[in-house]
Amino acid sequence: MPKVAFYTLGCKVNQYESDAMAELFKERGYDVVDFETAADVYVINTCSVTNESARKSRQMIRKASRINPYAKVAVVGCYAQLRSEEISQIPGVDVVIGTKDRRHIVDLVEDAVKRQEQIVRVQDIMGERTFEEIAFKGLRQKTRAFLKIQEGCNMFCSYCIIPYARGPVRSRPMESIIKEAQELAAEGFKEVVLTGIHLGLYGHDLGGKGIHLLEVIRRISQIDGIKRIRLSSIEALELTEEFVEELALMEKFCHHFHIPLQSGCDSVLKRMNRRYTAAQFRERVECIREKMPDVSVTTDVIVGFPGETQEEFEKTFDFIRDTGFYRLHVFPFSPMEGTPAAKMPKPVKKSIKEERSRRLINLSQDLEKDFRQKFLGQxxxxxxxxxxxxxxxxxxxxxxxxxxxxxxxxxxxxxxxxxxxxxxxxxxxxxxxx
Ligand code: SF4
Incomplete structure (x- = not known):
């Protein structure tokens, strides 16, 4: 039986897609093995969200060729989409696929074997208009199953390469989502985590009325066996009062929101091309708390964005402390080639970024402990x-x-x-x- 091994970098969406591709290999008779063991095919599902993830992607490509120099190496995902030429020059790479056509991965790998030549299948993603169905299989390692319902993002935040790597918003058809959710329920999964690149924009490209995220949640909540529905992440402005009100009434909806903040200072938010002010963000969090008093709100913050002064950072620090998040994911700014922020003046020194990260990580630990404390005895x-x-x-x-x-x-x-x-x-x- 031929063997295939995967290495996945980056977000949950990538993990979901690797699992789906692994399923395609299994259907063709491959055995999925650990990345560190000798395999016939290695798939590296890359990430380009930071320079570090791009570096690690290159490192893992080389590592695959070292583990078995005779194996076929396929490189897929965001970094492959953006830097296909560079990747195709790395010795040992046989197949390069971007963020499209992953459903053909087994054919492409087998073609590369037959023809004994490199295959590069990377197409312009910016004009893509349909959601790529890879397989009806989610991330099934634990008791929570990730269910991808949306692809792409149109927001073009100034630091983010994702819109260039993943293309515009594309929503998965409702019937396909419900079919996968029913399969998950039949397999015994109790919790479904709806995931995508920009989840809150689900349905915006489908045109028809009534096709939106709330409808997806409503439909999944009708499936017997599914006891919990969680959102992986949602933007603040998409949490309208009516939306939150409806969610609060749904018994199966988990009272947890991951809402990326990035900065609590308006001037930095503006340079980041985020579309809200700190006050608007706070308003949305207060609205959620009013309707779901036990809610936890987690967030992402970037420190050391170009030109971030000490005063601007202190505003972010105070905002986070006063808003009372449950947990923070802190990212020191890393310029991504091809984004406007990479060319912005006044880069922040590494030592200052480290100091600001440390302060926010300490704050996060305190906030987390305080939040949990309130539930003792319940x-x-x-x-x-x-x-x-x-x-x-x-x-x-x-x-x-x-x-x-x-x-x-x-x-x-x-x-x-x-x-x-x-x-x-x-x-x-x-x-x-x-
Ligand atoms: S909303 Fe901004 S940060 Fe999030 S994927 Fe889109 S461009 Fe990137």
């Missing part, structure tokens, strides 16, 4: 995902708090009531009530 539902090295089980609440509890039997993929007893360093410890 009973919450936890979907248990995995056994720990200590023999206990770990899982997540609907509002994304990690909870550990002891159990006498296997409680993997069980949704159980837990009373929260202790606030540990990065999670809560509770007692199962049944």
């Amino acid at each position: 009973t919450v539902e936890v979907l248990f995902e995995q056994e720990t090295d200590m023999g206990t089980y770990e899982g997540l609440t609907g509002n994304y708090m990690k909870v550990e509890a002891s159990a006498r039997k296997n409680i993997h993929n069980k949704l159980l009531p837990v009373i929260l007893r202790e606030n540990a360093s990065d999670h809560l410890i509770g007692e199962i009530l049944c």
Whole structure:
């Protein structure tokens, strides 16, 4: 049986797509093996969101050729889309596919074997108008299944290369989404995480009335077996009052939003070409809290954006502290060639970026602990995902708090009531009530 190995860089969307491609290989009789072992085909699903991810993509391409110099190496994804020529020059690369045509990956690899020549299949993505269906399979490693419903982004934030790598907004047809959600329910998945590059714009390209994100959530919530629906990420301005009000009424909707902030200072937001002010962002968070008092809000922040002064950073710091997020993902700014921000004047020194990152990471740890503290003594539902090295089980609440509890039997993929007893360093410890 031929063997294929995957290495995936970047976001959950990439992970989802790697799983879907692995499924295509399996259907053709391939065995999917670990990347570190000798395989006949290596697939490197690349990322270009930072220079570091692009560097790592190149490193893994070379590593695949080292593990088995006779293997076929296929390079796919965002970095391949943007730098196909550069990648095709790397010794050992046999197939280059961008962010389109991944559904043909097995044919392309087998063609490269037959013809004994390199195949580069990278097309202009900016004119692409349809969602590429790769396979009806989601990310199925845990108890939560990721379900991709949307591709592309039209926002062109000044630091972001994604619109150039993934093209414009394309929405997956509703029937196809529901079919996959039903399959996931039949396989026993209780939680579905809706994912995409710019989820809130779902339906904008479909033209017809009534086709929007809320409708997707409504339809999935009608599927028996699916107990939870979560959004991977959503932009602040897409959280309108009516939308949040409807979500709050849906029993299966998880009270957790990941809303990228990037900066809490208006002048920086403007240079980033983000389309909201700090005040508008705060307004949306307050609206969510009013309708879902137990909600957790996580976010992304970029520090050291070109020209970010100490005063601008302090505004961001104060904004984050006062808004009371649950957790922050902090990214020191890294210029991406091809984006407007890469050419902006006044780069911030590395040491200053590190110092600002450190301060925000410390703040994030404090905010997280404070948030969890409020739930001590309460009973919450936890979907248990995995056994720990200590023999206990770990899982997540609907509002994304990690909870550990002891159990006498296997409680993997069980949704159980837990009373929260202790606030540990990065999670809560509770007692199962049944
Ligand atoms: S909204 Fe901005 S940061 Fe997010 S994918 Fe689109 S361009 Fe990139």
